[in-house]
Amino acid sequence: MTIEDAGTAPARRTTLADVARQAGVSTALVSLVMRGAPGASPANREKVFRVARELGYVPDSRARALRQGRSQLLGVMFHVQQPFHADVIEGVYEAAEAAGYDVVLSAVTDSRSEDKAIGTLLADRCEAVILVAPQSSREWLAEVGGRLPTVVLVRHVRHPDLSVVRAADMKGLGLAVDHLVGLGHRRIVHVDGAGSPSAEQRRRGYRAAMARHGLEPRIVRGGWAEINGSQAVEQLLAEGDLPTAILAFNDPCANGVLSTLQRSGISVPEEVSVVGFDDTHLAGFSHIGLTTVRQDAGQMARMAVGRAISLVERKDDPEMHRDGVVVPDLVVRGTTGPCRQ
Amino acid sequence: MTIEDAGTAPARRTTLADVARQAGVSTALVSLVMRGAPGASPANREKVFRVARELGYVPDSRARALRQGRSQLLGVMFHVQQPFHADVIEGVYEAAEAAGYDVVLSAVTDSRSEDKAIGTLLADRCEAVILVAPQSSREWLAEVGGRLPTVVLVRHVRHPDLSVVRAADMKGLGLAVDHLVGLGHRRIVHVDGAGSPSAEQRRRGYRAAMARHGLEPRIVRGGWAEINGSQAVEQLLAEGDLPTAILAFNDPCANGVLSTLQRSGISVPEEVSVVGFDDTHLAGFSHIGLTTVRQDAGQMARMAVGRAISLVERKDDPEMHRDGVVVPDLVVRGTTGPCRQ
DNA sequence: CTTGACCCCTAGAACGTTTTAGGTCGCGTG
DNA sequence: CACGCGACCTAAAACGTTCTAGGGGTCAAG
Structure with a gap:
């Protein structure tokens, strides 16, 4: 030495x-x-x-937690590039603090997988975890749920070890389709979330609503990021078959859609109407103001924290096994208008 | 019991x-x-x-850290609603992992102050902290710096206990003004960052560049968020004195500017040109594509992590006391065009 | 046969807290 | 005076790891 x-x-x-x-x-x-x-x-x-x-x-919080045998820690896995997740985090901090819990964040990035993000939460000895829009397999989620109280946010998954909080996606897409049909649109395309959490439910909601109105559904592959919306529009343009309205998987995707439409000289909402999903607080500032389906991030965060803590304190509330469903509503702004064709 | x-x-x-x-x-x-x-x-x-x-x-990572006497932990304080900070976090994770350090995030939100965010990082026994765009007083930052190795990102502050990584803000605003002047603009307003970190430097850069071109500077109070850009434009409209170009403090602020211009029926870039600052990866997707001053988040993150670790390992590199400066460049997209007046 | 070197393994202390079990005082009461 | 009680305090044990020091083998060299 x-x-x-x-x-x-x-x-x-x-x-x-x-x-x-x-x-x-x-x-x-x-x-x-x-x-x-x-x-x-x-x-x-x-x-x-x-x-x-x-x-x-x-x-030293570590020594304290070690001795006490409990960390009073709530782990949150989220995707760092998703504005909606930022809104959720705000709410989680608030609710957790009110309940006397601390929060530890673990971000998913391009170079940091969900596995790794969850792994650090386990190593940090969180008492419960909240997984925001996890894309991992059902099996892996179930394994996590088997290890410690787990609340899954914004994803449909049914398993006895997982407590789910989500929006009524079917309902949300129904609202959007109804709105567009009310404006006279009939050729309405859904740019979907591909393999993203709850993409399947939103596709279902879209199909059901279209069927209800006797319209032909058409789904183009999208994703959760701007680039996906952008690429979807490029594909539509290449096929020379632009609809009069586009229903995007979420707000960032809708942003990509808007961006590429604009760049291609197609005016919104005169030629094409666009609807998003989430209502991140950015949506209101997308130049025109994005018409979108709002799911209340704060409310979802409070529900998730409440459930996580209930599970920790082992109040075996049967309510925990039922999905916690938040009712979405439609926020009409400037990207939708009457159909002119 | x-x-x-x-x-x-x-x-x-x-x-x-x-x-x-x-x-x-x-x-x-x-x-x-x-x-x-x-x-x-x-x-x-x-x-x-x-x-x-x-x-x-x-x-158990806590027990391990406790015994080892060191946590190998890098704390990061950031503002959860700032897209640019998300970009920084991506880079920090990557650089920290490469260096064998773990990362603990501490978010600032509406209900969670910077003091509190830093406090938890201290309690978690981070070996160094990276503060992204801190708004706290110089004194408080200095106190943190006195306790443990501290790197301040995107803020101008001179103190022997603080290592600073930032963009060349003066240069950046110079580029933007030059670009606009080259397009024929003479009435160029700066919607500033008010009390935000590095707002002062950007004001200075704006004033200097305007002076260089023999133009009259005009600064309207703004801020770091969409709403601030929005309000600034409302003020300009109320005063009935709209310039031909607006230089916003950062991208979100520019988004607010664009949003309110659009809502008021003013077309961009035909009637007014708009420039942002940051080039968050969202900027490219703002419908039109925001012309903006790019500061490389990844590079800044790497510099910050490098410095943090140097400080921890007590290589008393005098370089650490000099600001780490990243050179910005201008990304021209669709929100700027020739002056038509 | 001793010695030493090497390999594999373990006991026990330590990290910074909280908690349990108890100790010491001063004082009022029977 | 003895006793009990409350208020205040402390020694020492835990929590789950890592690390130091060393214990027992086996084997080759002297």
């Missing part, structure tokens, strides 16, 4: 024992005071606080 | 000792095997792996 030891450990942070020594009391007492527990004299209490502040003491 | 003890602890997860017992070896050996360290016979290695898998053992 030489002086220039490579990979030097970082400076030691100040600990409970440091504070105790400096204040001339036991670590147990410092612990009491820091937690605001009763059983310390006002004099000592004040002294400990003063010393702790002087030394810049911050309790 | 009755049976129906409220607040039941969550089910105990399987531990090193469980695996050891089941496999008939010591915990030390299991630890060895799990870490892939040398010193175990092939037979035992295989047996331990098998048992660990059977029991679904996942090492």
